[in-house]
Amino acid sequence: MSSLSLQSVQATAKHIESVVLKTPLQLNTSLSRKFNANIYLKREDLQIVRSYKLRGAYNMMSSLPKEKLDCGVVCASAGNHAQGFAFSCKALNIKGTIFMPSITPKQKITQTKMFGEDNIEIILTGDTYDDCANAAKKFTAEKNMTFVHPFDDEKVIEGQATVGLEIYEQLTNIDYVIIPIGGGGLCAGVGSFIKTVSPHTKIIGTEPEGAPSMTEALKAGRPVELTHIDRFVDGAAVKRVGDITFEKCHPILDDVILVPEGKICTTILELYNKDAIVVEPAGALSVAALSFMEEKIKGKNVVCIISGSNNDIDRMQEIKERSLQYEGLKHYFLIDFAQRPGALKNFVNNVLGPDDDITRFEYMQKTNKESGPALVGIELKNKKDYQQLISNLQESSFSYTELNKSDALFSYLV
Helix, strand or coil, X not given: CCCCCHHHHHHHHHHHCCCCCCCCEEECHHHHHHHCCEEEEEEHHHCCCCECHHHHHHHHHHCCCHHHXXXXXXXXCCCHHHHHHHHHHHHHCCCEXXXXXXXXXXXXXXXXXXXXXXXXXXXECCCCHHHHHHHHHHHHHHHCCEXXXXXXXXXXXXXXXXXXXXXXXXXXXCCEEEEECCCCHHHHHHHHHHHHHCCXXXXXXXXXXXXXXXXXXXXXXXXXXXXXXXXXXXXXXCCCCCHHHHHHHHHHCCEEEEECHHHHXXXXXXXXXXXXXXXXXXXXXXXXXXXXXXXXXXXXXXXXXXXXXXCCHHHHHHHHHHHHHHCCCEEEEEEEECCCCCHHHHHHHHCCCCCCEEEEEEECCCCCCCCEEEEEEEECCCCCHHHHHHHHHHHCCCEEEEHHHCHHHHHHHC
């Protein structure tokens, strides 16, 4: 197990400095005021490929002997690792093959091609990352090439540790560092380094609630494979953390905070609206976690790592929708309208509050649109208006089913 001492990480930083930007550590005024603490953002969203992944990929690939490089390199990724890998192939002038799931959005494929140009070939296969990774590893063995793992590799972890070095160079008195966790490479590198140079600093990992791979690994005392994960936070939705990353993270993690996907969406919108910072879901994890440790961090120096900004604009409507539901401002109902004139008018006049807005209305019986159940989406201006809305429904004798409280019906109808 390699050491992540100040000297070794400084050497790694020197090794990759020709291609990796030193990103800023910025004191964020609005977050500092909100949490009564000094909140610093480590802006890896401003990295060349808009995420920290370039550090690990380039460090690992540039450390390979010439005979390995001449045989070519392979990776599997649907996002940031693919772009860091592609950029590294171009910088090192070597041939690389990138396996991506067949469902990968065009935007990510285009970005990856832009960074790698003629040095890379992209193969689309499988419906999930796991299918894609299995195909990549089989291809690697058949072609006698080298597989560049997105997180579970010593050299990759060393590269990610340089994020911690840059933080420490700009701020030595750190109380908390909050690190997003997917496979654990960033946390293993940054966390191990920070604990070496600043033992009192608390390392807080944060995962999406729907993909708690490190949380479950810590409970079991070893990496375990989750049977199902919510892939919404794609940059951190990993079924199983790495063996090496777990071994490094286990002793240095002071806590892991699970953040609901809806809270992550709210944070994405707030960072954009208040600070003009564009982040992907995984990039918002560390800031979203602040709300769950509000009392602990008062008066403290807290660093949140913004891990990336590769967010597809097509996802913004879904992000807004998830945020509204999490904040209690968006509700969906199946409402039975009585077969009599004026039922819909009665609903609008007597059920809806003055600031409530119908955002969706759809009769479920296509051949009988004037009566029967309707799918109704209602957006509130204030969360506390919800109880009045429910009271109005009951007083007006409407038969209704609240879809937000029925996962099966919600996913089927909404």
